[in-house]
Amino acid sequence: MATMQDVARLARVSVSTVSYALTGARPISQATRDKVLAAMAELDYQPNAMARGLASRRSRILGLLLPMDERGLGATETAFVTGAAAAASAAGYHLVLSPIGVGDLDQLRRLASQRMLDGALLMEVQLHDPRVDVLRELGVPLVLIGRTADTTGLSYVDIDFDQTVRAAVGHLVDLGHHRIVYVNHSADTLAEGYGPALRTRDAFTAAMAGHGLEPLMIPAEDSAAGGRTALATALRRVPDLTAILAMNESAVFGLLGELAARGRSVPDDVSVVSMVTSPQVAELATPALTAMNSPGSALGRIAIETLLRHVDVGDAQINQQLLPCALEVRGSSGPPRTEGTTTEAARRRAATRRRA
Amino acid sequence: MATMQDVARLARVSVSTVSYALTGARPISQATRDKVLAAMAELDYQPNAMARGLASRRSRILGLLLPMDERGLGATETAFVTGAAAAASAAGYHLVLSPIGVGDLDQLRRLASQRMLDGALLMEVQLHDPRVDVLRELGVPLVLIGRTADTTGLSYVDIDFDQTVRAAVGHLVDLGHHRIVYVNHSADTLAEGYGPALRTRDAFTAAMAGHGLEPLMIPAEDSAAGGRTALATALRRVPDLTAILAMNESAVFGLLGELAARGRSVPDDVSVVSMVTSPQVAELATPALTAMNSPGSALGRIAIETLLRHVDVGDAQINQQLLPCALEVRGSSGPPRTEGTTTEAARRRAATRRRA
DNA sequence: CCGCTCAGTCGAAGCGTTTCGACTAACCGC
DNA sequence: GCGGTTAGTCGAAACGCTTCGACTGAGCGG
Structure with a gap:
């Protein structure tokens, strides 16, 4: 393995x-640079990372801290x-994924205080996330994917749940639905303060109110069984429901x-719209799910770019950014059966909105 | 940030x-060790990883190279x-996941020749996997998850597809099924030489032959659409099929x-058994899928332990190990309808085998 | 009681980079 | 032609650890 010494010689x-x-830390003449690069190439030189x-x-x-549950x-x-x-690779950084959960604070502390990380991306952020405190204390730049309750001084990238829910509800209302139920994550998850669950709940309430409709949210465990139970509950509480908006990918x-x-x-009896869902998953269902496509890849790129700005200049500007999910209509949503004659009109209205 | 100097002082x-x-590289008296540990604790010392x-x-x-497709x-x-x-953490190592695919050989080469990795675990191994050559050439110890065609001199941990398929087919035969179709991964995947697809194909042929039955395999794209197409094909080729064994988690x-x-x-008209599937996914389906549970976590632990043995002693013994998936009967399999009177007997036979 | 071994400790030489201060020419405006 | 920049280069000192050789006593068989 060639070293810099060898190249220099x-x-x-x-x-x-x-x-x-x-x-490139100091100027070097073109002639010298060429000589050096040639030597590097000849020796197949790679700088020693350590x-x-x-x-x-x-x-x-850069660390990507993503809790991996079952x-x-x-x-x-x-x-x-x-x-x-x-994005990290393009900037000459390595991105390491670490399945570190909110529980493994010691492990996180060790990782960070060994000076192994120049910065960190936090996924599955909770409203009061202890990982944030640990990293701040150790002086590790960080960017959140999601948001804590208090975001002062923190950069984050997140999904614009407000706009996403509004678009989803708008789609259903345009189709002519009035009795819309929102199936959220579980009650435990809500109690834990999981941001997306709380924010979509509030956004749903607001969106429904905006249409003069009554919002009903039902929590569901993150499993197929949870989805079944939630449906039973929903039908009991709102027997004449015609549409379901689901946040919970597993429950759906x-x-x-x-x-x-x-x-x-x-969708003839009940329309179903799934939130924050990838096309791949949406296509798994029969019929394929009308869903709000999550901007995953863009989110990742922006998060890294923000993080690198913090790493490079210590006091970089805080960046707080929200990206909406785009509505993608598939087979699981349509006009409600009871609307009878208004069906065609509703369909047309929905199509218009979709193009907008 | 305290250094070793500070601790020594x-x-x-x-x-x-x-x-x-x-x-612990050399013996130290208990008294001295205690002094040192106390100093470390007081200064909150963490060794600098670099x-x-x-x-x-x-x-x-340690690197875990896992191609992440969509x-x-x-x-x-x-x-x-x-x-x-x-397992890595318990041994004082960090495990970094790197979404490096078979296509990113340059990136892999860079990562490895920067001496950033003491060893690597390769997932989604192909029969002729270029990553193996790169890592060997650079002298990075590695353990495969899966197998290449030629495994001489390579340690690997893999699922025992042979035994798994035999158990799955056995379950269906015990229930009384004779017309069993195997839905594998796509034709492209087979052509690429994806090990699990090839091995299960051969194991299926062998297992069916063992029961004197005719094997029919149908490839399917990894998507819901692929599954639908595959079913159509299966019903056309074997109109009286009563059971389907599926390798393809997406297609199922x-x-x-x-x-x-x-x-x-x-399962009344058609029984479905899903291979190498986690309980969580099996429960998503309605009815829940009878499946072969993959030994994921044990596989990971064994792989790391093997890798660490290679890292510690350069010429550690090659370890080639296969773990079977365990049959877990859920709602998607049962006796074939046409069997009529033998139903009860078949059910009893299956239950017996299940306990064994 | 002699020469050995061996546990326990120290000082110093790396490991392969980056970065700082210093030096040399060339070039500037005047 | 003179001080003052500036581009381009060098040597050496870090960076914070591991590891090697050497040293000191204590313990021990003969």
């Missing part, structure tokens, strides 16, 4: 010159991860199964 | 003594990852949807 320059040619990290106090490693990573998260990894399958079991057809 | 010993107390890596030529980082990570892979991460949902659409009930 071959190019007949000093070690520091090689370093400057590599990093030596570089020690001398520069920069590991060139549910696995959905296509949404995956898109985010690959988007972030690509149970929900569809239970609808089928009860002989209610989708 | 506070404990009134030399730096090397601190190092020995920390790593300095340590540079001096010892060991990064204490499908995301299933619960199976997630269990594997968390199992591996826990489309398959179920299409069965429902054609008015065939599961």
Whole structure:
């Protein structure tokens, strides 16, 4: 394995010159640079990451802290991860994914205080997330994916739940629905202060109120069984419901199964719209789900770019950014059966809105 | 941030003594060790990972190379990852996940030749996997999850597809099924030489032959649509089929949807058994899928332990290990309708086998 | 009681970079 | 032609650890 010494010797320059040619920290004449680069190429030189990290106090490693529960990573998260990894790689950084949950604070502290991370991206952020405190205390730049309750001084990138819910409700209302139920994450998740669950709840209430409609939210466990139970509850509370908006990607399958079991057809009897869902998952269902496509990859790229700005200049400007999900109409939503004659009009209205 | 110097000064010993107390590379008296540990605790000392890596030529980082396609990570892979991460952490190593695919050989080469990885775990191994060559050439210890065609000199951990398929087919045969179709991954995937697809194909052929039955395999794209198409093909080729064994986790949902659409009930008309599936995913379906549970977490732990043995002693013994998936009977399998009177007997036979 | 071994400790030499201060020429405006 | 920049280069000192050789006593068989 060639070292900088070898390159310097071959190019007949000093070690520091090689370093400057590599990093551009000081000007180097074109002739010298060419010599150095040629020597590097000839020796197949790769800088030693550890030596570089020690001398520069920069590991060139960014951490992506993503708690991995038994549910696995959905296509949404995956898109985010690959988007972030690509952006990091383009900037000459490595992105390491660490399955560190909110519970493993010690492990996080160890990782960070070993100076292994130049910065961190936090996924599945909770409203009061202790990881934020740990990282701030240790002086590790960070960017949140999601938001804590108090975001002063913190950069974050998140989904614009408000706008996303409004668009979803708008779609259903345009189709002619009035009795719309929102199936959220579980009551426990809400109690824990999981941001997306709380924000969509509030956004749903506001959106329904905006149309003069009454909002009903039902929490559901993150599983097929939870979806089935939620549907039963929903039908009991609102027997004449014609549309369901679902936040819970896992529950939505149970929900569809239970609808089928009860002989209610989708979308003729009940329309279903799934929130923050990737096309891949939406296509798994029968019929394919009308869904709000999450901007996973863009989210990842923006998050990394923001983080790198913090890493490079300590006091970079705070960046707080929201991206909406785009409505994608598939087979699971349509005009309500009871609307009879207004169906055509509703369809036309929806199509118009969709193009907008 | 305290350094080893600070600790040495506070404990009134030399730096090397601190190092020995920390790593145990040389014997240290109990009294001295206590002094040193006390000093470390007082200063909240954490060794600098970069300095340590540079001096010892060991990064204490293991790479988990997992190509992330748009499908995301299933619960199976997630269990594997968390199992591996826990084992690595217990041994004082960091596990970094890198979404490096077979296409990013340059990136892999860079990562490895920067001496950033002490070893690597390769997921989604292909029969002729170029990543293996790159890592071997650079002298990075590696363990495969899956297998290449030629495994001489390579350690791997993999699912015992042979035994798994045999158990799945056995379950269906015990229930009384004779017309069993196997829905595999796509033709492209087979052509690419994706090991699990090829091995299950061969295992299926063998298992069916063992029961004197005729094997029919149908490839399916990894999507719901692929599953629907596959079902159509299957019914055309074997109109009287009573059971389906599915390798393709994505396709199985489309398959179920299409069965429902054609008015065939599961499991009364058609039994469905899903291979290498996590309980979480199996429960998503309606009815819940009888499946072969993948031993994800154990696989991860064993893989890391094997890898660490290679890292610690250069010429560690090759370890090639297969773990079977365990049959878990849920609602999607039962005796074939046509069997009439033998139903009870078949059910009893299946139950017996299940306990074994 | 002699020469050994061995546990326990120290000092110093790396590990392969970055970065700082210093030096040399060339070039500027005047 | 003179001080003052500036581009380009060098040597050496970090960076914070590990590891090697050497030293000191204590314990021990003969």
